[in-house]
Amino acid sequence: MTTEAIAPPSTKSQVLRSFDVTDFPALNGLEEEWRFTPLKRLGDLVKATSLTGAAPSVEFGDLPDGVTVSTADDVDPVLTPFDRVSALAYGSAAGVTVIEVAAEAEPAEAAVIRLVGKGGDAAAARTFVKVGNFAKATIILEQSGSVTLADNIEVVVGDSAQLTFITLAEWDRDAVQAQHVKIRVGKDAHVQHLQVTLGGDLVRQFTSVEYAGRGGDAELFGLYFATAGQHQEHRQLVDHSAPDCRSNVGYRGALQGASAHTVWVGDVLIRATATGTDTYEINRNLILTDGARADSVPNLEIETGEVAGAGHASATGRFDDEQLFYLMARGIPEGEARKLVVRGFFAELINKIPVEGLRERLGDTIEARLVEAGS
Amino acid sequence: MSTLEIRDLQVSVKLPEGELKPILAGVDLTVKAGETHAIMGPNGSGKSTLAYSIAGHPKYEITGGSVTLDGVDVHELSVDERARAGLFLAMQYPVEVPGVSVANFLRTAKTAIDGEAPKLRTWAGELRGAMEKLQMDPAFAQRNVNEGFSGGEKKRHEIMQLELLKPKIAILDETDSGLDIDALRIVSEGVNRVRATGETGFLLITHYTRILRYIKPDFVHVFVGGKIVEEGGPELAERLEVEGYEKFLTRA
Ligand SMILES: Nc1ncnc2c1ncn2[C@@H]1O[C@H](COP(=O)(O)OP(=O)(O)O)[C@@H](O)[C@H]1O
Numbered sequence: 001m002t003t004e005a006i007a008p009p010s011t012k013s014q015v016l017r018s019f020d021v022t023d024f025p026a027l028n029g030l031e032e033e034w035r036f037t038p039l040k041r042l043g044d045l046v047k048a049t050s051l052t053g054a055a056p057s058v059e060f061g062d063l064p065d066g067v068t069v070s071t072a073d074d075v076d077p078v079l080t081p082f083d084r085v086s087a088l089a090y091g092s093a094a095g096v097t098v099i100e101v102a103a104e105a106e107p108a109e110a111a112v113i114r115l116v117g118k119g120g121d122a123a124a125a126r127t128f129v130k131v132g133n134f135a136k137a138t139i140i141l142e143q144s145g146s147v148t149l150a151d152n153i154e155v156v157v158g159d160s161a162q163l164t165f166i167t168l169a170e171w172d173r174d175a176v177q178a179q180h181v182k183i184r185v186g187k188d189a190h191v192q193h194l195q196v197t198l199g200g201d202l203v204r205q206f207t208s209v210e211y212a213g214r215g216g217d218a219e220l221f222g223l224y225f226a227t228a229g230q231h232q233e234h235r236q237l238v239d240h241s242a243p244d245c246r247s248n249v250g251y252r253g254a255l256q257g258a259s260a261h262t263v264w265v266g267d268v269l270i271r272a273t274a275t276g277t278d279t280y281e282i283n284r285n286l287i288l289t290d291g292a293r294a295d296s297v298p299n300l301e302i303e304t305g306e307v308a309g310a311g312h313a314s315a316t317g318r319f320d321d322e323q324l325f326y327l328m329a330r331g332i333p334e335g336e337a338r339k340l341v342v343r344g345f346f347a348e349l350i351n352k353i354p355v356e357g358l359r360e361r362l363g364d365t366i367e368a369r370l371v372e373a374g375s
Numbered sequence: 376m377s378t379l380e381i382r383d384l385q386v387s388v389k390l391p392e393g394e395l396k397p398i399l400a401g402v403d404l405t406v407k408a409g410e411t412h413a414i415m416g417p418n419g420s421g422k423s424t425l426a427y428s429i430a431g432h433p434k435y436e437i438t439g440g441s442v443t444l445d446g447v448d449v450h451e452l453s454v455d456e457r458a459r460a461g462l463f464l465a466m467q468y469p470v471e472v473p474g475v476s477v478a479n480f481l482r483t484a485k486t487a488i489d490g491e492a493p494k495l496r497t498w499a500g501e502l503r504g505a506m507e508k509l510q511m512d513p514a515f516a517q518r519n520v521n522e523g524f525s526g527g528e529k530k531r532h533e534i535m536q537l538e539l540l541k542p543k544i545a546i547l548d549e550t551d552s553g554l555d556i557d558a559l560r561i562v563s564e565g566v567n568r569v570r571a572t573g574e575t576g577f578l579l580i581t582h583y584t585r586i587l588r589y590i591k592p593d594f595v596h597v598f599v600g601g602k603i604v605e606e607g608g609p610e611l612a613e614r615l616e617v618e619g620y621e622k623f624l625t626r627a
């Protein structure tokens with residue numbers, strides 16, 4: 001058993017860390033970090049101490065030069081589990097899918113890797129993304145199919161490397177996923193993570209970021225759209241311990257339909273050592289119909305007086321009738337006007353995707369969801 | 376030739392608690408294609424209420440009377456149907472639509488109004504031409520609708536839409552407000568180009584006479600307390616310029 005309780009007098013950094021799932025009590029819903037999650041729908045992920053279902057299959061076509069995908073029995077973890085589910089994923093994963101970008105490589109195209117769930121018993125998975133020093137790459141992870149899954153994604157971005165990392169949760173409507181993403185940002189490295197959540201019954205994603213050296217830059221973006229009955233939860237913990245690093249968190253979600261529920265909890269911790277930190281986090285939610293609920297909790301803990309900038313914002317609003325009126329007064333039918341407004345709401349995020357085909361597909365998917373949910 | 380007929384129009388604004396606050400107290404007005412009517416009135420007299428209720432803004436309720444466009448009861452039409460029937464409202468305060476580019480917005484509106492997408496070949500040129508005429512930078516097309524626009528840019532954008540969409544009846548709600556003299560001239564020239572076709576009827580709403588020196592009205596209506604209290608030709612605007620609204624306020 002490896003247990004470490006980190007010392008600083010911070011609430012976010014004092015949590016129990018262990019690789020052994022049994023060190024963590026089974027979830028009961030009273031935990032602060034799980035209070036928004038409908039545990040019943042997590043199924044076996046709540047109480048199991050090991051998962052034996054088949055992990056999603058890993059599929060990919062031609063990979064651009066400089067990118068490889070392989071399987072390893074084990075990889076030194078970057079994510080030290082800090083809750084029951086991350087420990088469960090670590091302990092139960094049969095192997096590790098390793099996506100590697102060679103040092104100094106600058107692949108011409110994005111590497112697209114699909115994780116396809118085939119249903120069946122609850123499963124665990126680990127994915128490890130390793131980007132070498134000075135490499136510059138775009139990696140797209142498409143998650144689809146049916147699963148009950150606890151999985152960890154560990155990302156190490158080498159010094160001066162630049163990574164655009166897009167994860168798409170386009171699961172079938174019955175899927176359940178509790179995912180932990182851990183990103184270690186190298187010295188002077190830049191990572192942009194875009195997390196897109198559209199599918200699933202329950203998708204809960206916890207993304208944490210740490211900096212291995214000075215000058216690291218992490219941008220965490222999220223785009224989600226919950227329709228009737230879906231629970232989508234996104235949490236981030238950005239742990240600034242190195243000086244002169246930057247973080248920028250921007251999540252946007254739309255909600256439509258009865259009991260669509262989204263949760264965003266953004267924690268940023270600036271430790272005493274992290275002088276010169278520049279951080280901003282914002283969450284915006286667009287509630288399209290009655291009966292949907294968006295919880296949004298920004299949280300900034302600052303232990304040094306010497307920050308370059310630190311701010312947060314959260315705004316949850318209903319559909320703007322004035323926008324609708326303006327568009328309709330130009331002859332645009334209501335359904336189409338709604339599509340324009342919702343597409344516009346997400347445009348800033350979608351435009352960050354460097355792959356045109358994916359930008360278009362996401363725009364179309366969002367429009368289709370608007371219609372499917374009967375606006 | 377199109378005709379907008381407003382008969383004994385009574386309109387209330389819907390208050391947040393659901394009550395109705397009466398604003399328009401019986402308005403009668405007929406606007407034909409090729410005519411320009413100025414509606415002049417002090418702040419709070421109900422000019423925007425008239426404009427919005429004709430366009431179908433959900434905040435206003437028609438409680439009596441009628442508005443017809445070429446015999447069709449406008450009340451029966453949704454906001455977008457009214458626009459497609461040929462009504463256009465240049466708003467006093469145009470709305471920001473984040474994430475939607477001017478180019479995309481205009482193409483979508485043009486497609487909706489015409490019932491078919493504009494020809495790819497000619498559309499780009501038409502758009503560029505419309506922007507040039509209103510002295511708008513081509514980069515404007517890529518900006519989000521009204522987002523971060525100056526007051527003058529918003530109004531030029533409204534008039535650009537007027538020129539592109541070619542409505543039967545155009546209501547311009549205080550298009551002159553917030554414009555410096557250069558912008559006022561550019562905007563007025565846009566309006567006058569559409570007027571010159573003779574195919575559009577105008578309802579030019581204004582508080583001040585300034586814009587009427589650039590766009591000569593055929594008829595002037597003084598609007599006070601939710602109704603028209605005096606009507607005449609262009610000379611009435613000149614009288615208002617000198618005398619102000621006081622006389623009409625006490626009478627209303
Ligand atoms: N949403 C509203 N709630 C309450 N009163 C309103 C609202 N909108 C307009 N009014 C009132 O209706 C009257 C007419 O307003 P408006 O039509 O905007 O006048 P104008 O455009 O001539 O300045 C004013 O007294 C104004 O205060």
Ligand SMILES: [Mg+2]
Nearest residue numbers: 422423467549
């Ligand atoms: Mg007004």
